[in-house]
Amino acid sequence: MTHPDDLLADYVDGTLDERARADVDAHLQGCARCREEVRLAGAAKASMAELEDVPVPFGVTGPVVVEAGKRFEQRGKTWDRFRWAAGLAAAAALVLVVALNLGRGDERNAASPAGASAGTGAAAEAGGGAADASATVPFQGIERQPNVNYDADGIQAVANDASKAVASAEKAGAQTGSGAGAPSPASSALSASERFADAPRPRLCIEQSGLPTDSPRDVLVRLIEAKFENQPAFIAVFAESPGAGQPADHVVVWAVSSKDCRILTTASFRIPQT
């Protein structure tokens, strides 16, 4: 028997013309298989109609809108209006820009938080920014910006910028470090805890806020002391990879109050894959 498969979707939708509908009805009379399929298809359609829209979670499209604004900046058209990104005003704050991976913390590095690796970390960090020319994501130590007051857009802009920096560092690393042993940022860079070594207070504050500082999946790429919405803050920027030793795929920024170590805000951005 030939089944009118090409008509059954429209039959269920009720969009067949009268004649085609009559043909299908006639077929259904004698065909249990098609009757069952029509019953199932109708039930599925009804179930799907019950699906309700959910609202878009906060922070999903914001980064894209920020990115859209930056294109203007690059074209030099609205440079002046875009100044908000860096924030304008005020006094001192600690902004820690760190990409931390909440909840995935210490799978192998369960070391006690404070100071365990401070010695080696400090030594390595003393070399400053690019400790080696490989795939490490550059880190310039704590950046003190006492007069910069970030807002949510500014924090987001920090995340967007950092994702580009990490992407180009990863790209450079992939080129120079070819072969099986190519260092990936997450494995060859100084660990987050080492990068924190010259900044014990921000580190402590970030730990107190509940964020992990020693996950092998997270690399601290910037640490800023500034303000967030007029509150003194540490801003930590982390490059976060899906697993230890893999290239980072997200940048996460946290702003933590330097007074009481509360998390003030966070932003994240995907790292463009080349």
Place this chain on the structure above:
Amino acid sequence: MPERPARDEDLVRRYLSGDRAAFAALVERHERRVYNLALRMTGREEDARDATQDAFLTVLRKLSSFRGEAAFTTWLHRVTVNTCYDLLRKRQRSPLLERGDDDLPALEPPPAPDPADASSLSLDVRQALMQVPEDFRAVMILHDVHDLRQEEVAAILGVPVGTVKSRLHRGRVALARAMGLSRRVPTNGEPADASGSSEGTVSP
């Protein structure tokens, strides 16, 4: 009468000619649709967030080459669906171990924020949808959930309308079976499941 909202295509033109707010308006207008499409395609909130962000970034990047040959919404849907395909493929390729065992339970949809009756039904459908092959799933979501006409679905996916019709029907049957709605059909000379219904179906 309220003022007529600007057409998508006009917003695109305005953005390209220097009106930065026009892009924000486009995002605001479509983000809910894009996010919910991605959520139903990928079945996971985390993936839906990534897919939504990626889709809009792709649109932003390619906006200058958007010629208006297709409607903006058609193009946006196409970008979103393709982004979801990429993400699903990537997820399949990357061994689950690498993602961490912690992620496995996420295959179960996350608990709904409010435990109303409707939402538990939604969870069942969402779960079952993930068992329907993605080409079929895309057709069903666009047509049955997002209420797009078959011709629009065909344009979005770049397939003939006939293909949309057959995927729609096969997909619906597969979904119902995945939801456990099938029952044994008395075999009066017609094998219930074996004839031609293998494509895209899930055995009861």
